[in-house]
Each structure stands twice: as structure tokens, then as C-alpha cells.
Amino acid sequence: LMGFVGFSNLPNQVHRKSVRKGFQFTAMVVGESGLGKSTLINTLFNTGLYQPKEPLPPSAERPKTVAIESISADIEENGVRLLLTVVDTPGFGDFVNNDESWRPIVEDIESRFDQYMEYENKVNRQKLIDNRVHACLYFIQPTGHSLRPIDIEFMSRLHTRVNLIPVIAKADTMTDEEIADFKTRVLADIACHKIHIFQAPTYENEDEESLAEAEEIASKIPFAVVGSDKIVTTPDGRKVRGRAYPWGVVEVDNEEHCDFVKLRQMLIRTYMEELREYTNDVLYENWRTEKLLGMGV
Ligand code: GDP
Ligand code: MG
Numbered sequence: 001l002m003g004f005v006g007f008s009n010l011p012n013q014v015h016r017k018s019v020r021k022g023f024q025f026t027a028m029v030v031g032e033s034g035l036g037k038s039t040l041i042n043t044l045f046n047t048g049l050y051q052p053k054e055p056l057p058p059s060a061e062r063p064k065t066v067a068i069e070s071i072s073a074d075i076e077e078n079g080v081r082l083l084l085t086v087v088d089t090p091g092f093g094d095f096v097n098n099d100e101s102w103r104p105i106v107e108d109i110e111s112r113f114d115q116y117m118e119y120e121n122k123v124n125r126q127k128l129i130d131n132r133v134h135a136c137l138y139f140i141q142p143t144g145h146s147l148r149p150i151d152i153e154f155m156s157r158l159h160t161r162v163n164l165i166p167v168i169a170k171a172d173t174m175t176d177e178e179i180a181d182f183k184t185r186v187l188a189d190i191a192c193h194k195i196h197i198f199q200a201p202t203y204e205n206e207d208e209e210s211l212a213e214a215e216e217i218a219s220k221i222p223f224a225v226v227g228s229d230k231i232v233t234t235p236d237g238r239k240v241r242g243r244a245y246p247w248g249v250v251e252v253d254n255e256e257h258c259d260f261v262k263l264r265q266m267l268i269r270t271y272m273e274e275l276r277e278y279t280n281d282v283l284y285e286n287w288r289t290e291k292l293l294g295m296g297v
Contacts, residue, residue: 022081031139032093035169040227066091147189163198171224223259
């Protein structure tokens, strides 16, 4: 093979190296208590990251602010390691007055940028730890109406800092028609308030298959999701992840039943690297510029 230089093997080299190092990914979940955030994270990553909590006794002192809790897990699939961190935000939207619910979340995201900038400025940058939030799943209540002021406020405050992925929680509580109508209204609200949500990027000269895939995924936003970490038996005897009802079984992994598969594609199978890249190249870079200008640099 005369004239073969060998750089076409670069993707394999990069691949081998990243596989050895493992991938770091941080996802945040936001939405009121009981919307199925913990369940969906368990379903997405097929882990028992979240164990059911005992409900607080009525007498217990309840927190009055949004808490930020982060859990990490080192998971492996076919020899590929993923260092997954999930940032949970219990308390969001749960209080009588939720005007400032977004604030601790913005602060958390920005403090992770701050920390990253500090690492970058160190003399030894060998071990650059990336704790930035790469995606934020925002859980919308399945009300069937439209976005509420708290949803709009949150997304408007956060969209320049994090990749927003809106999801309609507990989609099994609505009919297909209700979901379709609700999606239309949610998208109209998002457009009207000029909220930027994460879009799967497409490139020129991309093959038709990838373009079709990107379009398919985009057409499902906001993803109507159903979570479950239970295996149930369908009327025709298949064992599936799902939720059983007297009238039948809602299958998590069935695209006819909900958009879980498409969400997983967006977040994990197809666009995880794009989410990381956009966080670094656009969101972090803009924040950094604003910060340095603000300091009069
Ligand atoms: P979180 O407070 O947002 O973390 O919600 P959890 O994941 O703890 O779920 C709260 C309750 O809703 C639990 O009883 C779950 O079994 C249930 N749940 C979770 N996901 C779904 C879903 O997609 N559909 C329905 N109907 N219930 C769900
Ligand atoms: Mg939870």
C-alpha cells in the first residue's frame, strides 16, 4: 500500500484512548417532586442509582430551599467506562413561593464553570476534571395546558448556561392526542419566549441516514417519557420494562408508547459527545468571556 500514511487510523487511536480513560458525563434533572426524575435516571442508565426514599413523616422539618445533590457512578458497558454524575435538585417548584427556585441551580452550574476555569489555569493541566453540567432534563408537568410561569422563568434563566432538554413527565397519564396537542403548545411557548433548547446538530455532507435520525429525534421534542425500573409482563407474555395498568402495559422501550428511546438516543447513544462539545465550545466559552469582561480584563 504505497503512499499510505496511516492517519486514517486516528479515529481508532482516539477511540482506544478514550475507552481506556473512560468518559465523563454530568446530567442534571429539574422539576417538581414526584414527576419521576429519579425513576427516569434509573431507567436511562439502567442503574439503581436512586433507591426509593422513605417519605418524610409529617412532623419532619422540611427544607425550605432548593437543594443540590450530586451522585456519581462508574458504569461499564462492553468494556467502555462511563463516569456518570447526576445532579438532582430536590425542592424545585415545591414551595409556596418559587420565585427564586432557579437561582441555586444557576449558581451551581456557574460554580462548576468557575472550578473548570481554575483547573484550566493550573500549571499542571494533566488531570483536567470536567464537572460541568452537560445536559439538563427539565420535567414538565403533564397538565395538558401549556407551560407555567415557573417553567418559562427557569428555562429563560438557564438556556444560556446549559443544554436544555425539555421532557413531558409521566406521559402515560395522557392520551396520544393530548400529548400531541400539549407538545404543540409547549413548543409555541418556547418559541414565543425565545428559549433556546438543545438541537441535535446536523452537518453538511452528512449521510442521509444520520440526517433522517436527527430529524426523527428533533420531531419528538419535548420528549414524552415514561420511566420504570420494573419488569412487567405484557398480555401477550413478553417481559418488558414498563408500567402495568388494568387496561394494559405501557412499555418504556416501545416507540409506539412513548419517546423514551428517542430521549436516550439524544442524551446517550448519539449525541452525548455533541452535548459535551456544545457545553465546552459555546456555553462555557460565552460564560468565560462574560466573566473576564466583567472583571475588566
Ligand atoms: P421524583 O421525585 O421526581 O424523583 O420522582 P420519583 O422518580 O421518585 O417518582 C415518583 C413516583 O412516580 C413514584 O411512585 C414512581 O413510581 C412514579 N413514576 C415515576 N415515573 C413515572 C411515569 O413515567 N409514569 C407514572 N405514571 N408514574 C411514574
Ligand atoms: Mg427524586
